[in-house]
Structure formats: structure tokens, C-alpha cells
Amino acid sequence: MDANGSKLFIFGGYGGDKALGDLYTFDLHRSLWSKLKTIGQSPKASVPMKIILLQLMSGCDNSEPTENGEKGVAFLHSQSISKEKVNGSTNLNSEFEELRVDSEEVPTPCVLQLEKHSAALDLLMSCGATKKVDEVIKVKKTPNSPFKILKEVVATLLENAGLPANRIEQLPSRWERLGDIIVLPVTSFKDEVWNSIGGELWPLVARTLGAQRLARQGRIAQTETRDSKLEILVGDDGWLRMAHLDCRDQVVVDLFAGIGYFVLPFLMRANAKMVYACEWNPHAIEALHRNLCTNSVADRCVVLEGDNRVTAPKGVAHRVCLDLIPSSECSWETAVAALRDEGGVLHVHGNVKDTEEGQWTNHVIEMISEISKSQGRLWEVLVEHVERVKWYAPRIRHLVVDVRCRVSQR
Numbered sequence: 001m002d003a004n005g006s007k008l009f010i011f012g013g014y015g016g017d018k019a020l021g022d023l024y025t026f027d028l029h030r031s032l033w034s035k036l037k038t039i040g041q042s043p044k045a046s047v048p049m050k051i052i053l054l055q056l057m058s059g060c061d062n063s064e065p066t067e068n069g070e071k072g073v074a075f076l077h078s079q080s081i082s083k084e085k086v087n088g089s090t091n092l093n094s095e096f097e098e099l100r101v102d103s104e105e106v107p108t109p110c111v112l113q114l115e116k117h118s119a120a121l122d123l124l125m126s127c128g129a130t131k132k133v134d135e136v137i138k139v140k141k142t143p144n145s146p147f148k149i150l151k152e153v154v155a156t157l158l159e160n161a162g163l164p165a166n167r168i169e170q171l172p173s174r175w176e177r178l179g180d181i182i183v184l185p186v187t188s189f190k191d192e193v194w195n196s197i198g199g200e201l202w203p204l205v206a207r208t209l210g211a212q213r214l215a216r217q218g219r220i221a222q223t224e225t226r227d228s229k230l231e232i233l234v235g236d237d238g239w240l241r242m243a244h245l246d247c248r249d250q251v252v253v254d255l256f257a258g259i260g261y262f263v264l265p266f267l268m269r270a271n272a273k274m275v276y277a278c279e280w281n282p283h284a285i286e287a288l289h290r291n292l293c294t295n296s297v298a299d300r301c302v303v304l305e306g307d308n309r310v311t312a313p314k315g316v317a318h319r320v321c322l323d324l325i326p327s328s329e330c331s332w333e334t335a336v337a338a339l340r341d342e343g344g345v346l347h348v349h350g351n352v353k354d355t356e357e358g359q360w361t362n363h364v365i366e367m368i369s370e371i372s373k374s375q376g377r378l379w380e381v382l383v384e385h386v387e388r389v390k391w392y393a394p395r396i397r398h399l400v401v402d403v404r405c406r407v408s409q410r
Contacts, residue, residue, distance in 0.1 A: 008123070009036075028127065147173050150208045157204060161197050170194075177294070181213040182206065184233075188216065202233040241387060241400075242321075242347075243269035250318035253338045254278065255308040255331050259287040262321050267297040275301045276316070276338075278308035309334050318344045325398055326351035329367070336371045336405070343379050343405035351392050352399050361386060364401055372405060379405045 008026045023036040144152075155168050172188035182205075194201060206214040214234035243265035250273055252266045257277035266272040279285050285305055292298040304311040312334050320335040322328035327350050335346050346368065352360040361383060369381045382404050389398040 028123075146209055147171070150205065153204060153208055154201070157197060157200060161200075163193055163197070167191055167193060175209065176217075177211070181215060182209045182211040184214070184216040186217045198233075206234045242266060245270040245319075247272040247319065249273050251316050252276070252319045252321065253312060253317040253335075254321040254323065255312060255335060255338075256322065256324040256328070257288060257303070258284050258323075260291045262323055263288065263301060264291060264295060264297070266321075267292075267300055268295060273300070276304060276313050277301055278304045278306075278312050280306050280308075312338050314338060315340055319347065320344065321347045323347070323349050325349050325392070332367060333371050333375075336368060336375060336377070339405060341377070343377075343407060345384070346403040346405065348401050348403055350399055350401075351396050354395050354397055357386070357397070357399065360399070361401055364403060368403055368405065377405075378408050380408045381405050 006027055006029045008028065010024045010026065011022070025034045025036060026032070027034070151168060151171055154171060155165065158165055158167060170187075170189055170191055172185050175185065175188075176183040184205075189201075202214055206212065212234075213232070215232050242262050245266075247266060247270035252272045252274070253276045254263050254266070255278050257263050257279040258281075260277070263275050263277045266275050277288060279288060282305070285303060288303060289298070292301050292303075304313075308331055312331075314337045317338045317340065320338050322331060322335055324331070328348060329350075332346075332348070335348075339346070348364055348368075350360060350364075365381055365383060369379075372379045372381065384402040384404045387400040387402070389400060392398045
């Protein structure tokens with residue numbers, strides 16, 4: 001902005017979604033806006049400009065009057081502070097000629113970006129102007145990183161709990177995302193003092209990092225396979241149990257893959273050789289592909305779009321995951337058909353009344369046995385494990401029964 005007598009020359013502006021490169025003049029005495037039309041190269045709105053008024057014809061008696069009877073045409077010289085180069089050469093000069101615009105066509109009120117302390121600001125304030133938040137700067141402001149946000153909220157928690165502020169150094173700067181679970185490194189939050197505020201801390205960390213579940217990597221065991229375990233901090237441990245399976249050299253079929261809640265632990269933690277992921281929701285499939293690529297395991301997963309009763313492979317699986325609640329019974333025949341001739345394991349999910357767990361388990365075994373016989377497979381079907389994942393509703397549990405199917409020894 002620059003001032004000359006009773007006129008303010010104003011460059012820039014904000015149109016609601018982007019910065020503008022308009023140039024206006026405002027007559028303080030007449031309260032009249034005029035828009036200046038650019039001749040030649042105009043400055044960019046994103047480049048800081050120093051606008052200098054050049055009175056080339058001001059007050060000359062022989063000048064031509066404007067439509068309003070005024071004499072004189074104002075020209076401006078603009079100089080880029082950063083001396084931006086245009087077509088290989090430094091662009092320092094631009095000219096503008098005044099183009100009168102009817103005041104009713106210029107939207108009001110006008111929002112101007114000014115220095116905090118300037119003569120132009122003082123002049124406008126004396127005429128009744130008000131200060132507003134600079135939306136351009138607000139839009140362009142670099143968002144805080146997840147680590148910075150995490151550091152701020154945990155620091156506040158430490159202060160409120162009266163704990164030493166230097167414990168903030170134990171926050172992780174990196175973590176691993178697997179679907180909707182965040183896995184923290186083993187070195188994070190290692191001091192025992194964190195356990196005293198764990199009830200508040202872990203849900204806070206999960207929310208801050210945008211995860212529904214939170215886990216921490218365990219230390220590597222000094223064994224031949226150098227296994228490590230995860231400590232679940234927020235959420236149920238159904239995911240964790242799948243992650244602890246040893247699926248090396250195994251093919252897994254997930255009949256209800258979703259965005260990859262079990263697909264990712266099978267691939268990344270259980271080290272499955274291949275996972276066939278069946279899903280018919282296009283939005284979930286898009287997220288699944290994104291999660292597979294983000295975690296660099298897309299080469300070991302085949303995504304099958306559509307009804308799993310049509311798309312699921314047959315005779316290939318060592319394990320089949322039926323992670324659908326309240327019931328996955330609609331795809332039990334598909335799951336049996338997906339197993340190899342030698343058999344395998346079915347992870348069957350379901351919501352069950354707490355008083356009917358035994359009855360439901362027996363029903364699963366009976367139905368899987370009948371289905372396998374109808375498909376010409378003489379298998380022995382038995383329960384290996386029943387996992388009580390969580391309470392789904394009052395007196396309703398989410399259960400997973402691991403059903404082992406193997407060739408009968410009779």
C-alpha cells in the first residue's frame with residue numbers, strides 16, 4: 001500500500017480461496033474506489049512489492065480530463081523486493097493506468113493486509129476501519145507435524161500431573177502405522193513414570209496420531225527366530241493375536257478384508273507368503289490398496305473385488321479369516337472350499353450371548369463338518385482355541401473360534 005494526498009493505492013487481496021493480484025485506489029474524501037488496469041507485466045500477489053507513486057502528469061493544465069472531469073492520470077512504478085526474474089532477466093518495472101470503476105460494482109467491505117505499525121493503518125483506523133485475522137496467512141500457515149502436536153499434548157499432560165518435564169524426550173519421533181493401529185518403537189515411553197498416567201496417556205496418544213488402536217513393540221527375544229511381541233496399549237487384542245501367528249510359507253484368505261485390519265498383520269507381522277483379500281466395498285478397497293502400498297506389502301497381496309462367494313480362490317489356503325460380525329456363517333462354505341486338500345485353520349468370528357458360548361462353538365464344529373463332507377473332504381474338525389475378544393453389547397461377546405480341519409486318521 002502507498003498513499004498520495006487523499007488517495008490510497010492498494011495491491012493484493014483475498015478472494016476466499018486464493019490471493020489476488022488486483023490494484024485499487026481509494027479516494028478518502030469522496031469514498032470512491034477505482035480499479036487500476038495493468039499495462040505490461042504486473043507484479044505477482046505472492047511476491048512482496050514496494051509500490052512507488054510517480055506523478056507524471058499530476059496537476060498539468062494541458063492534461064486531458066477524465067470522464068468525471070478530473071485532470072491527471074496516475075502511474076505507478078512497482079519494484080519487487082525479491083527481484084524476481086522473468087524470462088531469465090530481473091523484472092523491476094511495471095506500469096499501471098487508472099481505470100475508473102463504479103463504486104457499486106466493487107464488493108465491500110474491503111479486507112487489506114497491512115504492516116502492524118504503518119501510517120496507512122493509522123489513517124484507515126481513524127476512518128473507522130477494523131482489524132481482522134489475515135485469512136491468507138492463516139491458509140498458508142504450515143500445519144503442525146503429528147510429532148509436534150503429540151509433544152504439545154503430552155507436555156501439557158505431564159505438567160497437569162506434576163511430572164518432570166524432561167520425560168518428554170522419551171517421545172517417539174517415528175512410529176509404524178498398520179491400518180488403524182499405531183505401533184510405537186520399543187524405546188518410547190520407557191520410564192516407569194509413564195505407567196502412572198497410562199489411563200490418560202495411551203488414549204491421548206492414539207487420538208493425537210489418528211489411530212483407533214495403539215501398541216508398543218516388544219524387545220527382540222534371544223532365540224533362533226528372534227521373535228518380538230507387541231504390547232497392546234489401546235484397543236482389543238484380536239489384531240495382536242493374528243500378528244503373533246507364524247504364517248511363514250503360508251497362504252491366507254481373508255474373506256472380509258475391509259481396509260486391511262487383519263490383512264496387514266498377516267503380511268507384516270505373521271510373515272504370510274501370500275494373502276488373498278476379498279472385499280466388495282469400493283471405498284474400503286481403495287483404502288486397502290493405499291494401506292498395502294504405504295506399508296510396502298502390495299506385492300504379497302491379491303485384492304479380489306466383489307462377493308467372496310464368487311471371487312474367493314479354492315484349494316489354496318492354509319488359513320481362512322472370517323472376520324465378520326455379528327455372523328460370518330454366510331461364507332462358511334466358501335471358507336471350507338478355500339482350504340487346501342490337506343486342511344487348515346478357520347478363524348471364525350461371531351457375536352454370542354455369554355450363556356451360549358458352548359452351544360455356539362458346537363454349532364460351528366457341526367456345520368463345518370457337514371460342509372466339508374458335502375464337498376467330499378473327509379476331515380476331522382476340532383476346536384483349537386476360543387478367543388473372547390471383547391464385549392460387543394451387554395451380555396454379548398465378540399468371539400473367535402479357531403477351527404482346525406485335518407485329514408481324518410481313521
